[in-house]
Amino acid sequence: MKTKTENELIKEHQKLVYHTIKKYYPKYKDNEDFSQVGLIGLLGAIRSYDENKNIRFSTYAIKCIRNQFNQFIRDSNCNKRNPGEEVLSFEQNLYLKDTIKCDKTNYNDIDNRIFIENALKQLSKRERKVIELCLKECSYNDLQNILNLSRGVVNKIKISAYKKLREYLIREDVC
Secondary structure, three states: OOOOOHHHHHHHHHHHHHHHHHHHOHHHOOOHHHHHHHHHHHHHHHHHOOHHHOOOHHHHHHHHHHHHHHHHHHHHHHHHOOHHHOEEEOOOOEEHHHHHOOOOOOOOHHHHHHHHHHHHHOOOHHHHHHHHHHHOOOOHHHHHHHHOOOHHHHHHHHHHHHHHHHHHHHHHOOO
16 A cells, blocks of 8 residues: 555545445445545545555545544534524523523523623533533634643533533522
8 A cells, every 4th residue: 555646546446435425324325525524534544544454445435534524523513503502401492592591580681691690600610611612603623722631521521510510500590
């Protein structure tokens, strides 16, 4: 493999991308952008493949291609959904922005701001920062970059913050 150029290897193995789409992601089979994402995964496989690991290139490449597809889908879904619209409670179907804009008790702007500040005081500094960034409509990628944390850690912080906010809202009988 080392004697061939990257372009030659991509041409030789690009059928792996189309095979992977057909087998695992059939609803994307006519999506040119998705094919390009797969080719990026293939290029990553070509660049990082180690012949000494006793694994066939096609097996390794398909795993890299699928990882690239999954990341693309995950990022696409995160960008479609505003992080500030995370579900606070599946049972009550409360959303963060809806909760803050809730007018059940007809708060005026000052009272609403005080309520929000009190709600945010329930959170740790890290949780508060994540929620504030979500309200500013930052994407998951933005959250990761700003906080210098992995997606998993950001998600755990958000889940913890939403749980605390939900408990506070229930305790205060706001919505």
